[in-house]
Amino acid sequence: MYEFLDRRYAQALYDVCEKAGILEETLEDLNSIVESMEQSEELMKIIEHPQIHRAEKKAIFKRLFEDQVSPELLGFLILLIDKDRILYLKEKYNQFRLIYFERHNMLEAKVKTTIPLIDEQREALKVKLKNKYKKDIILLEEIDESLLGGMVVKIGDDVIDGSIKRRMESMKQLMQERKDIKVDVSEKFKPLVAKVKTVQPLNEEQKEQIIKKLKNYYNREFIIEESIDKKILGGVYITVGDDVIDVTVKGKLIELRRNMNG
Numbered sequence: 001m002y003e004f005l006d007r008r009y010a011q012a013l014y015d016v017c018e019k020a021g022i023l024e025e026t027l028e029d030l031n032s033i034v035e036s037m038e039q040s041e042e043l044m045k046i047i048e049h050p051q052i053h054r055a056e057k058k059a060i061f062k063r064l065f066e067d068q069v070s071p072e073l074l075g076f077l078i079l080l081i082d083k084d085r086i087l088y089l090k091e092k093y094n095q096f097r098l099i100y101f102e103r104h105n106m107l108e109a110k111v112k113t114t115i116p117l118i119d120e121q122r123e124a125l126k127v128k129l130k131n132k133y134k135k136d137i138i139l140l141e142e143i144d145e146s147l148l149g150g151m152v153v154k155i156g157d158d159v160i161d162g163s164i165k166r167r168m169e170s171m172k173q174l175m176q177e178r179k180d181i182k183v184d185v186s187e188k189f190k191p192l193v194a195k196v197k198t199v200q201p202l203n204e205e206q207k208e209q210i211i212k213k214l215k216n217y218y219n220r221e222f223i224i225e226e227s228i229d230k231k232i233l234g235g236v237y238i239t240v241g242d243d244v245i246d247v248t249v250k251g252k253l254i255e256l257r258r259n260m261n262g
Helices: 002-020 023-039 041-048 054-065 071-082 086-103 119-133 164-177 204-218 249-261
Strands: 106-113 136-143 150-155 158-163 192-198 222-228 235-240 243-248
Touching: 002 023, 002 071, 002 086, 023 041, 023 071, 023 086, 041 054, 041 086, 054 071, 071 086, 086 106, 106 119, 119 136, 119 150, 150 235, 158 235, 192 204, 204 222, 204 235
Parallel strands: 106 136, 192 222
Antiparallel strands: 106 150, 150 158, 192 235, 235 243
């Protein structure tokens, strides 16, 4: 119910601002006001205080924002105070942003990585996602060192997990499913070669994790041959003889497309 109301408020503001030609300005100003409210304990106390009358709250907002935002947006803020909905301005902003994206054929992709993406990776990812979803892609990037490496991309309900953390889990699952591999006794004590493709070089911890997983499954020693392949976008692509372990972002995108088409 509340999401529906938030959408109605946002739609009304959107229509007014579209006619006035100030959509982008309003989107930016709304974001700034939401951040100000979240960061200002004093402002939140004023908004929440039951003994401060609406007229006084409206006067405070006018003093704060009258010279900073458009009359259309200021009027919207005053309306929310009158309706006792100003505490939920962030929800209106989120709906306003969603409407803007829908009208402009845009999608937001939340991307988590352990280190910032370089421009080449960023553009390659945007192109792949645009080709898949047929929309312009806006990346929201976040650093998450718990991933160990690789990246996680979330678009709506779709999640493309090409992180090192997920790779280790995927490798374990894939290896458990392979029960028919037989090793020649004469070859048993020779190290196997695992050819590993990544977007950027593995660190020692990542190499050790991969070797440990492979060794536990194949019961063999391993030598890793690394190569850089930026086409995979993120994740890791491993070949051991005829066995392939594909937990790349590119592979996840292909799998997601097949599932959607199927």
